[in-house]
Structures are given as C-alpha cells and as structure tokens.
Amino acid sequence: MSRHLTPNLVLGAVLVAFVVGVAALSLVWTPHDHAAMNIRARFAPASDIHWLGTDQLGRDVVSQLMVAARNSMTVALIAVLMGGSIGVAFGLLASALGGWVEDLIMRVADIGFAFPALLFAIMLSAVFGPSLWVAVFAIAFINIPVFARVTRGAANVIWTRDYVAAARAAGQGRFAISRDHILPNVAAPVIVQATIEFAIAILAEAALSYLGLGAQPPSPSWGRMLSEAQTLMFMAPQLAIYPGLCIMAAVLGFSLLGDALRDITDPRLTRSRQA
C-alpha cells in the first residue's frame, strides 16, 4: 500500500479534507455571521477580528468564504450524483442490451458532449431566469454522457468474464447480472471519474455564479464574490484574490485525488506513466 502513497494522493487528500472540513464546519460555526453588514467597517484590512478583512458592505470575508465552500460542495455533490447515477444507468443499459440500443445511447451521449455546461445554463436561464438550480441541472446534464461512456466501456469488459458467462448459464437475466456482477465491478472507474468530475463541477459552478447564472445574492459563492470584487479591483484588490485561491485549492485537491485514485485502480497507467 505504501507505494501508492504518492505526493499526488497525499496533497489531494489533504486539500479535499480541508475544503470539505471547512464546508462542514460552516454549518455549525463561522467566525462571524457571514451576512452581517457593517458599513462603518467596510474594506477593513486583515486583523485579529476579521482574519482576512471585510468586503464592500463590511461583511467578514473568512465567514463568507466558509459558507461559499459549503455552497460549492453541495452544488458539485448534487450535480455529480444526479448526472452520475443517470449516466451509470444508461451505461449499464447500453452494455447489457448491446446492438442498436447501445449504438443509440452512445450516439446521443456524443451529442451531449456538444453542449458545454455553460450553453445549457444559458438556455435554462433564458427560459426560467437564473438560479442556483439552473447551475445544478446544467452541470448534472453534462455529467450524464461522461458517466455513460465510462460505465459502458468498463462494463463491456466485465461482460466477457467467465463468471458472467457462468451467471448467464445459470439462468440469471441481463438486468440481474448488471446489478449483481457488472455494477460492483465498474464501481472503481466510476468513483475515479466522479472525483475528477467533482473538480470540474466546482470550476463550472464558480464560472456560472461569476456570470450570474448560479448562486444569487445574498447567498455567498466563490464565483459571485469574484464578480463583485471585479468592480472594486482598483479599491480593494485583495478581495479578488481569496475566493480564487479557494477555487484553486478545491479543484486542485479533487483533481489530484482523482489522478492518484486512477493510478491505484489502474496499475497499467501507472507503469506507462513512470516509464
């Protein structure tokens, strides 16, 4: 096991634990009320009271960053779970039935790749007006084809195994085999993909909120904090730094962790990477 303890894994795990920990902590404690305004204390520099100072309305920056972390994690979690479970289901279905069903599902998945989350969010915002749910659905949607493809690829390999042939010979149906034998055996690549998609979802949520298509005021979000800071860049440049660092730490953490998990679960890649 120790040979798996790569710098990627350690750094990724530490960053993820930190961001998730802070997000969880914000449920029970923040240094200040994140929404409490104090105009007299606006643009306060970092101090013992306000560790990273205050923003244009005198709100505590640390408290806002913490609540925004929770926001970001929640959006990413819901979106990846939603898109992931639908995608996995389609992947399993495609692999189990094969033939034209498989072709059709994979073709549709290809088309799904033509719609980046941003385009989908733009359409939904135009119809329903921007909201956090628009961001969640847009990110979930782009995850469906990704997971369908990964699942179907891994599942097709499992279907050729002897124990699957044995199960078929014993009279088990395709869906029962998918549930009992295929799903547990594609879990590893799916979990690796989910970790990487989590990083992408955090980035996407930040971009959508920055553009005003995600979290709406007053709910704090790293992306929205950055868009507010942009108009104040000449006055308070520090406000444009912290939320970006948070996004970077969170994305870096999940993508390093995903890379490390992939190396562990797919030793073939590790070898070619080291060679």
Place this chain on the structure above:
Amino acid sequence: MGYFLLRRTVGFLATLLTITVVVFAVMNILPGDPALTILGIEASEAALEALRQQLGLHDPVVVRYFRWVGAALTGDFGMSHAYRVSVAELVLERLPLTLSLAFGGMIATVVLALAMGIGAAANHRKAGDWGVMFLSQIGIAVPSFWAAMLLVLLFAVYLQWLPPGGFPGWSDPVAALRSLVLPIAALTFVQAAVLARVTRSAALEVMRLDYVRTARAMGYPRRRILWRHVLPNALVPIVTIVGLQFATLVTGTIVIENVFYLPGLGRLVFQAIANRDLPLVQALVTLFAVIVVTVNFLVDVIYVMIDPRLKTRA
C-alpha cells in the same frame, strides 16, 4: 477513406440536426410561456396575445420547429426582440471579435503548449520537467475568469501597460490588438496547461521507440530529433485534444468577453438573457453548439490525414 468520410459526414449532419432539436425543445417545450418571459409579468393580456400571434406560438410545436430550421437554413434566424434587427445582422457584426479571440487563443495555446510539452519531455525528470508539470497542474485548477482578473490586476491596475477591458473597435488596429492581449492570455493560460501535459506524455511515449534511439545513435542533433522525428509521431493525441480545446475555447470566449466587456457573441448572449430575448438566445446557443460539433468533425477528418493507419481501419 471515401467511405470513412461519407460515414462521418452523415453522422455530422445527423448531429447538427439533433442539436437544433435539443435547443428548440429546451427553449420551447419546457413549461413556461415565451411571451410572458419576454414581456414580463406586468404585461397586459392584449400585448401578450399580440406577441404570441407574432411568434406563431399558437401553431403546433412541430410546425414551429420546421419553420425555424427552414428559415435558419436560408440564413434567416429571426428578429431580435430587444434590438429590433435581424439576428443574423447582430451575429455578423460581433462574430469577428469572438473568432479573433478564439483563433488567437488557439494559436497561442498550441505554440506555448508544444514548446512547454516538448521541452518537458526532453528534460524528463529534471527541473524543467517538474516546473512545467507543476505549472500545468496549477493552470488546470485556475478558473479562466480568475486568471483574467489577476492579469488585469497586474497589467492594468498596477503596471498600467494594457487596458483593463472594453474594445475600441477595429478602426484603430493597434488599440484593438492591445485590448485583445489580456483576454487571449487568459484563455491561453488554462488551455496551454492541459495541452502541455498531453504533449509531454505523447512525446515521452514516442521517445522510447527504437527509431528514436537509432536516430540518436546516428548522431542527429537532439533538437532535430525532437521536432522532426518525435513531434510528428506524437501528433495524433495532440490533435485530438486541440480539437476538444477549440470547443472549450469558443465557449471560453463567452466567459472572457464578459470579464473584459468585449462586444462579441458571448457578451451578446448575456445581454440577450438580461433582455429576455429568446429568439436571439436560441440562435446563439445553436451557433455555439454547431461550432463545437463542426470543429470535432474537422478534427476527425484531419486525424485520418495525419495517421494513415486509421484510413484502412475506418
């Protein structure tokens, strides 16, 4: 080769068709009254009814879809509600800026990433390699709009070398180019990070092959081996990623135009959302998706040209 092209072209056309169906479905079938969306809840029933008539909302959905696609094929994308001009006119007016950003970003990305990737592979497991890998890991984690803000902070706020945003128009080419430097840099930074990684690992794969060792043994200069023997054979994965990245770049321009207040298609689509200009949003989203799919199609074709082995397999 001919069969492959034919099959791929048919698939491409089918994809284009599906895109129009998806966009139309999302914008027209999802619950909600477009007339209400456009005019707002304070609009009178008479005004709503008039707009519904004008948009042809009383016709069956299928009829409306074919009317839209049919008109689009002849270059008629409808009228913008907010601007009172044709969508085609608005798009043509703003397309040059968006394309300059996307192509500028792509060229800068490819140049930077090839140099970084090949450089890293040539210095495998040395300081240069680690440096490139570290930079690209950071680049992947940095949102492009934040990279843009940091560039503005450094070059516009502190050093005051370049404008922080806005676009003076093409009549003054020097000023126009100056205002595109930071947006293109912001687009490039993130994309080059991804491509440099791919280039490095593709080059490393090829460098292990026997013919490279032979070339080295024959005393060819290192540089010549890298650029003449290694790079061409490492191109297949690189071109794939470049194709995918061009798609990302095009949608990336939507974000970057909004960071720098550049009047391109990306800014237009956001103004359209703010103005509840549904026909304009519908046309622009379709256009962006069509660009993405078209680039992927072209990449597939180029792919076969680079790697003749794929011709026979296809």
